[in-house]
Amino acid sequence: MSGLFSVLWGPFADFGFMRRALVACVTLGMGAGPVGVMLQLRRMSLIGDAMSHAILPGAAIGFLLAGGLSLTAMGLGGIGAGLGVALLAGLVSRRTHLAEDASFASFYLTSLALGVLIVSARGSNIDLLHVLFGTILAIDGPALYLMGGITTLSLGLLAVIWRPLVMECVDPGFMRMSGARGGLYHMVFLFLVVINLVAGFEALGTLMSVGMMMVPAATARLWTRRLLPMMALSALVGMGAGLVGLLVSYHCHLAAGPSIILTCSVLYILSLLASPAGIRAGNSLSL
Amino acid sequence: MLRHLSCLLGVWGVLSILPAHAAPPPHVVRAVASFTVLADVVAHVGGTHVSVTSLVPPDGDPHEFEPAPNDARVLRQADIVFMSGEGLESWFGRLAHAAGYRGTPVIVSNGISLYTPPGNRQEEADPHVWNNVANVIVWADNIRDALIAIDPADADSFRTSAAAYVSQLEALDRDIRARISAIPASRRRILTSHDAFGYFGRAYGVTFLAPQGLSTETEASAGDMASLITQIRANGVTTYFMENATDPRMVRQVAHATGAAPGGELYAEALSPPTGPAPDYITMMRHNTDLMLAAMRPH
Numbered sequence: 021m022s023g024l025f026s027v028l029w030g031p032f033a034d035f036g037f038m039r040r041a042l043v044a045c046v047t048l049g050m051g052a053g054p055v056g057v058m059l060q061l062r063r064m065s066l067i068g069d070a071m072s073h074a075i076l077p078g079a080a081i082g083f084l085l086a087g088g089l090s091l092t093a094m095g096l097g098g099i100g101a102g103l104g105v106a107l108l109a110g111l112v113s114r115r116t117h118l119a120e121d122a123s124f125a126s127f128y129l130t131s132l133a134l135g136v137l138i139v140s141a142r143g144s145n146i147d148l149l150h151v152l153f154g155t156i157l158a159i160d161g162p163a164l165y166l167m168g169g170i171t172t173l174s175l176g177l178l179a180v181i182w183r184p185l186v187m188e189c190v191d192p193g194f195m196r197m198s199g200a201r202g203g204l205y206h207m208v209f210l211f212l213v214v215i216n217l218v219a220g221f222e223a224l225g226t227l228m229s230v231g232m233m234m235v236p237a238a239t240a241r242l243w244t245r246r247l248l249p250m251m252a253l254s255a256l257v258g259m260g261a262g263l264v265g266l267l268v269s270y271h272c273h274l275a276a277g278p279s280i281i282l283t284c285s286v287l288y289i290l291s292l293l294a295s296p297a298g299i300r301a302g303n304s305l306s307l
Numbered sequence: 308m309l310r311h312l313s314c315l316l317g318v319w320g321v322l323s324i325l326p327a328h329a330a331p332p333p334h335v336v337r338a339v340a341s342f343t344v345l346a347d348v349v350a351h352v353g354g355t356h357v358s359v360t361s362l363v364p365p366d367g368d369p370h371e372f373e374p375a376p377n378d379a380r381v382l383r384q385a386d387i388v389f390m391s392g393e394g395l396e397s398w399f400g401r402l403a404h405a406a407g408y409r410g411t412p413v414i415v416s417n418g419i420s421l422y423t424p425p426g427n428r429q430e431e432a433d434p435h436v437w438n439n440v441a442n443v444i445v446w447a448d449n450i451r452d453a454l455i456a457i458d459p460a461d462a463d464s465f466r467t468s469a470a471a472y473v474s475q476l477e478a479l480d481r482d483i484r485a486r487i488s489a490i491p492a493s494r495r496r497i498l499t500s501h502d503a504f505g506y507f508g509r510a511y512g513v514t515f516l517a518p519q520g521l522s523t524e525t526e527a528s529a530g531d532m533a534s535l536i537t538q539i540r541a542n543g544v545t546t547y548f549m550e551n552a553t554d555p556r557m558v559r560q561v562a563h564a565t566g567a568a569p570g571g572e573l574y575a576e577a578l579s580p581p582t583g584p585a586p587d588y589i590t591m592m593r594h595n596t597d598l599m600l601a602a603m604r605p606h
């Protein structure tokens with residue numbers, strides 16, 4: 021029994037960096053999970069991916085201005101760039117007949133190209149790789165405060181805009197007819213997506229921060245159709261995957277970030293096989 | 308349009324080849340070296356008869372290099388090209404192909420007994436041979452022979468300057484040995500973010516601990532970090548060195564867990580610009596040794 025305890029808890033008891041990584045995973049899962057569920061319900065699952073690339077030039081500018089891997093400068097820059105792309109894309113899709121994903125695609129690719137240009141004009145390629153692959157093992161105190169603040173803000177805002185957001189999600193036409201400002205809630209929601217991605221890229225890098233947002237949400241969707249339990253389950257899956265992924269990385273000597281995201285993927289595949297709404301549902305339909 | 312252009316290019320190509328065939332061997336050999344440390348050694352052996360250009364600039368990482376069009380031009384016009392070899396300059400093949408360079412570069416590390424770090428998952432020899440001065444003496448001999456082969460008229464001059472440089476290197480080698488042997492063996496431990504000092508450690512009896520593997524390209528696992536921290540706590544290392552090419556956040560994390568302090572900047576695989584602390588190979592080795600000695604002395 022004590023053997024099992026030392027395998028599961030020993031790493032966290034012995035090493036500060038493991039404890040900080042675990043707190044980072046719990047924080048990240050709690051904030052990103054519910055946001056991921058909303059993204060998925062709005063059929064915007066891939067927007068998260070686009071946004072994570074849109075963040076890059078802001079982070080790069082912050083990196084250059086601060087002269088190194090500064091958390092605050094890169095985080096603020098990332099939020100600025102992400103919000104800019106979200107606002108422009110939202111504006112274009114509401115003013116023209118371009119669909120939101122099309123305008124998103126154009127703006128995030130512009131933003132990504134700008135980011136690569138800025139980084140390669142000043143730093144070396146390795147600096148860019150640091151932004152693309154953050155590392156959860158290097159989380160320090162200030163990074164944890166930032167992530168904690170972002171998660172608190174995002175859960176609070178989600179609670180405040182909950183009803184109009186869900187309504188805009190289910191029936192945007194009704195929202196518009198009843199005179200409510202659906203566009204405003206949409207923008208607030210995109211803001212939540214951006215800040216959660218910024219929290220994630222401190223820990224996992226821009227490439228993998230979306231993983232903590234979308235894979236737990238898809239897993240939770242397989243087990244329930246009710247919104248609140250779905251969000252809670254999504255957050256739990258993210259946190260659990262963080263714990264298991266860190267332990268796998270510790271005991272099997274594998275890179276930490278991918279271990280966490282792949283644990284999410286394993287949970288997703290198991291849910292696909294086991295849940296009532298998974299593969300079996302498809303089979304019973306065809307029979 | 309395209310025909311004219313290719314005509315022009317053809318004429319230019321012939322013109323650039325002509326002098327090499329028509330004239331006797333040029334008085335000044337145009338040499339190209341892959342990176343700054345090697346360029347410095349070539350310049351010392353060649354003396355006034357060789358002009359050397361380094362492809363990777365000062366402070367540049369010789370593993371990761373994005374050649375610019377000018378590098379292709381320099382390579383094409385070179386009389387002789389020097390490389391360290393052993394997988395260090397993985398970008399060279401691409402550049403040679405793009406530049407249309409057809410010659411065979413001189414691999415100066417030929418004849419050096421290579422060291423493959425144990426426990427490394429991919430079985431690759433450590434390419435950072437120059438951090439042992441004895442290996443650079445082999446380089447100097449190889450460079451001398453290659454220069455004599457391409458410019459026999461100046462053979463005596465090459466032999467003289469190579470011999471002078473080798474005696475400087477031998478003095479450097481003796482000096483580093485003497486200074487490090489003054490430190491108790493149990494304190495000869497250095498924490499650095501880049502594993503480029505394998506040959507230094509083996510030659511002069513210093514143990515190097517690093518949070519990452521042989522290259523800067525891999526992401527560390529939690530297990531690797533943990534075993535490093537355990538190791539440092541057990542050994543009592545008090546100073547760490549960061550390199551600008553690697554992830555400083557990882558080193559800071561390890562230092563935070565163990566209470567070690569930063570010790571300055573080691574030059575592991577590139578010289579500094581002329582105004583910096585390591586403008587040539589011998590100064591670089593002295594600078595690194597000074598910093599390491601300061602870190603290893605009991606506080």
